[in-house]
Structures are given as C-alpha cells and as structure tokens.
Amino acid sequence: MLGLPDVITVALFDLDGVLTDTASVHRTAWTDTFNAFLTQRAGGAIADRTDELRPFTDQDYFDFVDGRPRMDGVRSFLDSRGLQVADDAATAIAAAKNDAFLAALDRDGVVAYPGSVRYLHAARDAGLRIAVVTSSRNGAQVLDAAGLTEFVEHRVDGNTIVDEHLAGKPAPDSFLRGAQLMGVDAAAACVFEDAISGVQAGAAGRFGYVVGVDRVGGGQSDAMTSAGASIVVTDLDELLAEN
Numbered sequence: 001m002l003g004l005p006d007v008i009t010v011a012l013f014d015l016d017g018v019l020t021d022t023a024s025v026h027r028t029a030w031t032d033t034f035n036a037f038l039t040q041r042a043g044g045a046i047a048d049r050t051d052e053l054r055p056f057t058d059q060d061y062f063d064f065v066d067g068r069p070r071m072d073g074v075r076s077f078l079d080s081r082g083l084q085v086a087d088d089a090a091t092a093i094a095a096a097k098n099d100a101f102l103a104a105l106d107r108d109g110v111v112a113y114p115g116s117v118r119y120l121h122a123a124r125d126a127g128l129r130i131a132v133v134t135s136s137r138n139g140a141q142v143l144d145a146a147g148l149t150e151f152v153e154h155r156v157d158g159n160t161i162v163d164e165h166l167a168g169k170p171a172p173d174s175f176l177r178g179a180q181l182m183g184v185d186a187a188a189a190c191v192f193e194d195a196i197s198g199v200q201a202g203a204a205g206r207f208g209y210v211v212g213v214d215r216v217g218g219g220q221s222d223a224m225t226s227a228g229a230s231i232v233v234t235d236l237d238e239l240l241a242e243n
C-alpha cells in the first residue's frame, strides 16, 4: 500500500525537496551568494567568464552543494573551482547564504508538497514510523512552517550533525543516526531523498530501500539509479499507486 518492501518499518525522510518545496529556495540562496562572492573575487562582472570565476550554475548546485551540510557545501564548491579561501571568509559565505535563505522563507513561507502530505498521512495510518534526516540547520523551522512537525517522531538535522560530529551526506552517518534513534537496523528503514548525495548516503548505509525523488528532470533519474536508488519517483504519492 505504501509501495515499500514488507520489511520496512521506519521511513527516514529528507526534508528540503522531499517533503517541502524548499530545495529551490536553498538553490537560489546559494546561487546569489556564490555569484556575489565570485563577482567580488573577480573585481567585476563574471557573466562572460569561463575560468574558475565563471558564474555558479544549477549543475554546480547539484554536483557540489545539494543535500550536504552548509559548510560542506561551501568547501565542496570552492574546491571544485580550485579557489583557496580562508576559514573566516568561508564562514562569511555560509552566513550570507543563510541570511538569504531565511529572508526568502520570511517573504514566501514554506509549501509542503501535496503528494508528500498525502503520503505522510497514509504512512502514519499504516503504522509506518516516521523520522526526518536533513542536513539543514533550519530543519525544525521548515517543518513547523510547513505544518509537518506532528508527523515526525525523531529529527536529525544540521545541528545534530555539527553537535555530534557526524559526517554529512553523502556519508551515511546522519541516516544511520536516524535509524538508531528509531531503534531499528538500516535494513528495516527506507531512505527518501531528492539529492544525489542523499541517495549515495542511503546506498552506502545499506538501507533496506532507497526512494529517489526526482524533482528536477533531465538526467537526474538516471543519476539516482546509478547512485543506488531502489526506485525513482517524481512525487511520493506515485508510491501509493504501486500496490
């Protein structure tokens, strides 16, 4: 009925892009922040540049930032361009991105995907236990703003990752911590992810099932399958039609 193997008793949902339509809010905040940094570093306009100071693209976001904890995203992108940046400057980039993200949340609010809300209701009704595992330090706020907090038994978020010195996605540690808090082995838990780094984390942790949620199209579905997704859907309520 939930489109999952019978052995699955726990759902570990990523948040941004799986339950809430906030992945694009993060992407826009990162794009604006990195482009401001690159422009400053270049000492002028970057639109026509093709070198390491060329503009930040959606592909940069998907390859180096999506799904990772905030500071990991900063370092991963800068490393991809071979850009050396002092720790305080990297921290300033992370802070600017968070300011941009929070300003967008204040302005636009948070929308939960209707298909995901339907799935959460069906999951709860069927007795599937629910946790959220997100790299975001804003996880509690986003869940509250979307009205989803009541569904969640345990939350692992970006603050947990920092406080407990967990390795961020694509390492499996945050999902494994989620399974541990729920008192089950990875084999009994299903990971739901929209980021390639998160699908990789699900595969690396040997979770019982990994659902890739393709919100962007293009080659994302194939990339998720290559990264280890058990199944790829474009919306969670597709799983409700499975059986």
Ligand SMILES: O=P(O)(O)OC[C@H]1O[C@@H](O)[C@H](O)[C@@H](O)[C@@H]1O
Binding pocket: 015, 016, 023, 026, 027, 065, 066, 067, 068, 069, 070, 073, 098, 101, 134, 135, 136, 137, 138, 139, 158, 195
């Ligand atoms: O900056 P935050 O809110 O702590 O979020 C960190 C990351 O959280 C993830 O959930 C998002 O997919 C990333 O885009 C984001 O960068």
